[in-house]
Amino acid sequence: MNLTLAVKQYISKMIENSGPGMKVLLMDKETTSIVSVVYTQSEILQKEVYLFERIDSQNRDSMKHLKAICFLRPTKENVEHLIQELRKPKYSVYFIYFSNVISKSEIKALAEADEQEVVAEVQEFYGDFIAVNPHLFSLNLLCVFGLTSVLLALKKCPMIRYQLSSDMSKRLAETVKVSMTTTLPLTHILCRCVLQWTYQAMVHELLGLNNNRIDLSRVPGINKDLREVVLSAEHDEFYANNLYMNFGEIGTNIKNLMEDFQKKKPKGQQKLESISDMKAFVDNYPQFKKMSGTVSKHVTVVGELSRLVAERQLMEVSEVEQELACQNDHSNAQQNVRRLLQNPRVAELDAIRLVMLYALRYERHSSSILPSLMDELSRRGVSERYRRVIPSVVEYGGKRIRGSDLISPTDAVAITKQFFKGFKGVENVYTQHQPLLHDTLDQLIKGRLKDSQFPYLGPSSLRDRPQDIVVFLIGGATYEEALTVYNLNRTTPGVRIVLGGSSIHNTKSFLEEVMSATGHSGGSDRAQGSSRHSNRR
DSSP: OOHHHHHHHHHHHHHHHTOSSOEEEEEOHHHHHHHHHHOOHHHHHTTTEEEEEETTOSOOOOOTTSEEEEEEOOOHHHHHHHHHHHHSOSSSEEEEEESSOOOHHHHHHHHHHOTTOOEEEEEEOOOOSEEEETTEEEOOSOHHHHHHHHHHHTTOEEEEEEOTTOHHHHHHHHHHHHHOOSOSOEEEEEEEEOOOOBHHHHHHHHTOOBTTEEEOTTSTTOOGGGSEEEOOTTTOHHHHHHTTSBHHHHHHHHHHHHHHHHHHSOOTTOOOOSHHHHHHHHHHHHHHHHHHHHHHHHHHHHHHHHHHHHHTTHHHHHHHHHHHHHOOOHHHHHHHHHHHHTOTTSOHHHHHHHHHHHHHHTTTOTTOOHHHHHHHHHHHTOOHHHHTHHHHHHHHHSHHHHSSOSSOGGGOOOOOOEEOSSSTTOOEEOOOOOOHHHHHHHHHHTTOOOTTTSOBSSSOOOSSOOSEEEEEEETOBOHHHHHHHHHHHHHSTTOEEEEEESSBOOHHHHHHHHHHHTTOSTTOOHHHHHHHHHHTO
8 A cells, every 4th residue: 555656656657548759747736736746857757748737827838749648636627727728729639637536517518628529538547635655645635535535546445433532533434435335455444633853754843844845945044956845755765764763863864974975976186087987977977966966955954953953942842742741740741841931942833832732731630730821821922823722722632522631651651862972963862752543553453442432434344453554634644643654564564554634734734723623713703713624524
């Protein structure tokens, strides 16, 4: 169950079906993201695709020597754009592929518009999701359509279990079940509502990852060639080998990458005295240039992460966060949270996250100091909009919603500090908090997941232990949960798991989700917030 491979195979099939000759790839905003995450432009160029255009672009020239491969989401807007395109075709022939199911009436409308008979093929290729990693997907669209597309792409018909305490999980499960046939191999799909220091997680938290792209334009003194960089495990070997490494290990590996680069770097006075010398230089230059770009990119990214970690006191902040998540010492927790709130170097977002964790962890503690911490946030000048997140997050993911406490008594694990001497400025690496998803999947794999917490949809149940598991988190997944799935895939023979969410969260996006879900977003009332949340299910 490789999500990246599934999407790549769809795209390759589209291009192959069009036959030899020069081609244009016609996409919409969403399918442009879907393609760009799994393929580089240079890779597609090798397949005779020489032009990339948007279906909604009004300034496209007529190029009758090109074949058009259309990869579009089956929306009303795209169908209308395509109808207009077919009435006045700009290309010689059209191969049309929709990323999800399209209605018969829309197919009829397209056929009626094709008066010049330029359409060679119309198919549904189910790639209506962002394949972030081979085992991780994000939808960024209505959950039911994207989730159905994932299952069809993986050729799986699900036996569905959902979180009983989540009405949204049940509704989504019922809708997905109606959308699927029952002729494919069985799998599990686990729906639940959702509530990080590895390389991928830190980049997303501190810099923001948007379809594998990072905006570095605000980094002080940034080179213009590095204002936007791409981090893709498919096309960047260093990133693929390090995306799940912790920050200290990344520092060591960056140093090793630099040393390796220095060894391979051509000498300043290198002599090219023979044809063989010149040939060797030319042959090695592309590899050297690629390595140079990789080094520059990762040194810049890790350097900016290191600057932000120091500037925002994130090592100290993270240690307290780990204590809140993994230990049960209220006296120590309240002192540490209050101390950090009084530190002017702690950023507003980090202060909010600390109080949010405290509120969830000690929601019903008899000696809770939450009102006092809220006053501390007010004295720091934290905006009212962000202060309102605290009660919102308890409403969104408190014990009443979870149905259980955040941790069990056996989960109290001490913080471990590891020291790395190879990277100046990075001394300790944080013990990784184990997300609830790990225990849920562990119980599922062992056949011990309680039906009272995750009932089956319908009368059927799985007798044998599951082999293929699709986990979907309503509201969004995190890279920490992706790491859990990666490790379980690596250490559990015979079990294949993929994880997806309506988005991939960092702190900022999660807070926005919470405020929207509880009707506290940007001054809107509860009814408006509830309506928007319903539209994302």
